[in-house]
Amino acid sequence: MRSALLAAVALIGAAPLANAAPQIRGHYVEARSCDVYTGPCFANAEMGLAGREAVMAWKVEQGGWNGVDLKGLSVAVVVKAERGLGTDGVFPAEPGKIDSVVLVDDTATSEQESALLSFVKNTAAKYTENVTNVVKTPIEFDVDHYTCVAKFSAKDAASIETRKLDGHDCVCSNEMVYYKPLNESQSVKPAYTLVQSFQGKGLDGTWKLNSTRSAFVATFRN
DSSP: OHHHHHHHHHHHHHSOOTTOOOSEEEEEEEEESSOSEEOHHHHHHHTTTSOOEEEEEEEEEEEEETTEEOTTOEEEEEEEESSOOOOOSSSOOOOOSEEEEEEEETTSOHHHHHHHHHHHHHHTGGGOSSEEEEEEEOOEEEEETTTTEEEEEETTTEEEEEEEOOGGGOSSSOOEEOSOOSSOOEEEEEEEEEEEEEOOSSSSOOEEEEEEEEEEEEEEEO
16 A cells, blocks of 8 residues: 555656646737638638638747747748638538648747747647748747737748727628637637738749638747
């Protein structure tokens, strides 16, 4: 009995603390090629058809990855799937093959670049199984979570610009956050996308979408 108790105590002592500080935290913005804040009738009509593309961006506010400090650096993943990426949380999406391009902050050292790539491959594992291109590029990323104003720009490769949703954005009076963010995040707010674009290489096409209800502004911690 005594040996079993000692073993149990040892296991408890070895377990990680539930409230241990996150390894990395910061800002997250996502924009899709379908409305994420929408009425079910609209969403059901386009399920599996629209929403094949997305731009996801992270900015590290504090911490690092694999022991490498990443404070102040940004990274983005741009994806294009065979079918829609959207899921309402009940019916899982079956997007088929997903190609992705990773955009890495050009101020990152080679060690930081490797850490950022490892971070997104871990955080967005489903969307980075087939990375077709990795590009180091100047990245500008500013977020105001209160107003949901976000501006992400990876030079000529990709961009997201958002604002807060308001009453004028209501179309059918039955809108809801129909789709969930593609990645785990906190303090999530749907936002209005003024512009979302990808003009880079590696995804067999480019796109630019304006004036949609297709974004999330959030935070992340891991």
